[in-house]
Amino acid sequence: MANTASSADLTRRTMLNKVPEVTAAFWIIKVLATTVGETFADYLNVTLGFGLTVTSVVMAVLLVAALIVQFRLRRYVPAVYWLAIVLISVVGTLLTDNLTDNLGVPLWVTAVVFAIALAITFAAWFASERTLSIHSILTSRREAFYWLAVLFTFALGTATGDLLAEQLNLGYLLSLVVFAAAIALVAFLYYVVELNAVVAFWIAYILTRPLGASTGDLLSQAPQDGGLGLGTTGTSFLFLAIIVALVGVLSFRSVAREKRARTPLLRLPSDGLE
Template structure:
């Protein structure tokens, strides 16, 4: 399953959008949106939830200290990501996993350390994400992930990804607290919401860009619900595997899929293919 995410502004010759800011690259810096993309994305969101809990429990640094540490690690990985000339699965997906952890920690800090109500943090993250999209489109003329081929567009892309994780964390916690469904039913609810977006996209013609980003946001609480269901004790409605086992299990699956995609290049977008898709 792939999503067409192009918005070509008027005057763009041959369906291509001129690079307005940043160094132009020959290759897109993000993978093709296939079934592998969504599987790894959900796995990364699960790791983001369980790893954040694990680090907060075991590192002894406190929530703020863990947040600073993981932000530094993320910054280092993003430096490597920005220095690559094209999408590399072995660099891209570790960045997604780490940004999932950091996005979770940002939301948790607001809720647990600063006492910000989930209603307010959810609204704030939604507003910030909307502003990122507005500025991104006004400066670059496209929100297409098939056009993440300049440093400017890549910067906006990762900023948007960060706030989708933060928004998904806050919104997911808000829904779970208000509805008190438990982990398993929460996962089913968010899976149905994603399925509804897919139906709206393919059957009703919902805009491809927004259907992608809505689904992208919803995968965060879906992955978190799955992670909590596996890791939390039986008394709290989970399977009791613990954060260590759950994190290790999902990281192993992510590693296996990333190695497979690195070898097969099954999610690499060729420049010519991306240009035709955007036309």
């Protein structure tokens, strides 16, 4: 019975480690990943000329492969987790692009559709697990809800960002300021008004998607379109390089922590007084 309880405790701890703690590094990499999601989708679709359909299929296959690896792991591995985040960011962008460009669905309708899909996901997640906290991803079912919610946040954020910047003609810079201000408001409500931590997290998580998308478009789009003209190639690979560097640091620290945890404490020589 004791062994069974010990095994259950170990499973809970290892499953907790599959999702990173919400730190400054978490939010920095998240915003960088959302920017790459916007620019890399355009890079593959337009710059390399793959087309929207081929790009969508290829990236979806890569995402499925990454998630299979992620689900098979029993602990948080920074490289695998953040690879899945980057890929799901690209796929989320492509979901919105397919609806608007291939099927002609208006951006506001796309935003509403993904908002409803996200709300249904949250409702089903809470009804099943009684929590939406990312600190309690203890089972594969909770992790499935988590990744589905993440996918819809990226798709919703893409649609919302494009709606404000392009259809409502706010432009990329002003849209960036609007979403940054919205995130600052969420932070104020959390730290000062004591907004529920889970609610604050998911609102901020949704808002970082259009923030990153607006940043990517501002940097990559041509000046006549309201951007700085750096192009999708330079912007995508610059941000990817920063992500790789940061994830490398996190991976190094994770390995170092594991080594320290496995290393037994050195026993001091006896002074004969025991």
